[in-house]
Amino acid sequence: MVGRVVKIISNQFEVLYENEAIKCVAMGKIRLQKQIVVGDFVEFEKFDSQYGIQKILPRTNEMIRPMIANVDQAMIIMSAVEPDFSCQLIDRLCILVNHANIKPIIVVTKLDKCDKDLVRVNRYIDDYRKSGYKIICATKGVKNLELIELFKDKITVLTGQSGAGKSTLINTYNTDFEIHTQPISKALGRGKHTTRHTQLFKVCDGYVADTPGFSSLDFEFMNVTEVEAAVSDFNGHRDNCKFRDCKHHNEPNCAIKEGVEAKTVSKIRYINYIDVLKIVMNKKEKY
Ligand SMILES: Nc1nc2c(ncn2[C@@H]2O[C@H](COP(=O)(O)OP(=O)(O)O)[C@@H](O)[C@H]2O)c(=O)[nH]1
Ligand SMILES: [Mg+2]
Ligand SMILES: [Zn+2]
Incomplete structure (x- = not known):
């Protein structure tokens, strides 16, 4: 039987099989190999009175923080206000998500709270849409058919x-339980209610991991070539640069820089890319 691990409590694994959650243990030989993580597809069998996992199937991707495998998509949640909307953060997270071989979707929250900044935020949203990103607006307590x-x-x-x-967002789409939300003042400080362990919540016929996800620290593990490859805005343009390994920075005859001038490549995204490029290049000089 093949199922998917949706919950791990110490050495007990909950495996979803034909809509049923089956409690399993890891069989001897598998414990010596890879660690089983949430999201893993596993082969399991019934032995006497209990079910045992025998094999982990190959993963399409894996994240370290949180430990999770075979992620189908990452939603980058960005508030219009409190905290302020930040294209820079969205673009950095998109680079990390693309690099992990996961599809990014941008979700903008709290537009209802945004009055004097609404025009500015909507201009950014249009820019993402024009650049081919999936970007969705979500409001607390209101279900959106596209998200479902x-x-x-x-x-x-x-x-x-x-x-x-x-x-x-999870509470809006799952009425079975309430996940702890916190007042903004506490959320911004490092409160002790920060989500730490990996757990999947059933949300509209799918599963969602409510975790801090990616962070800028993850650039430690990326090189310049990988950063460039993770900017989806450059797809369809980068092959026209004069140099095959063009970083679109100081090189002449660069199709990306020409695209920014001609407004076929987003200038915002280009600037944010150059910032990350500099972080990654400086990191290299340190060693
Ligand atoms: N007005 C409004 N408030 C929201 C919206 N989404 C979240 N909030 C509030 O923002 C605060 C932080 O939300 P929370 O879900 O805990 O953020 P998290 O740290 O990303 O999990 C809470 O007080 C929420 O009620 C929204 O769409 N509109
Ligand atoms: Mg939270
Ligand atoms: Zn170039």
């Missing part, structure tokens, strides 16, 4: 800064 459809049959990781509305 996206959650279906998938494992979704939520990422974004504290206070952006990750727990609120």
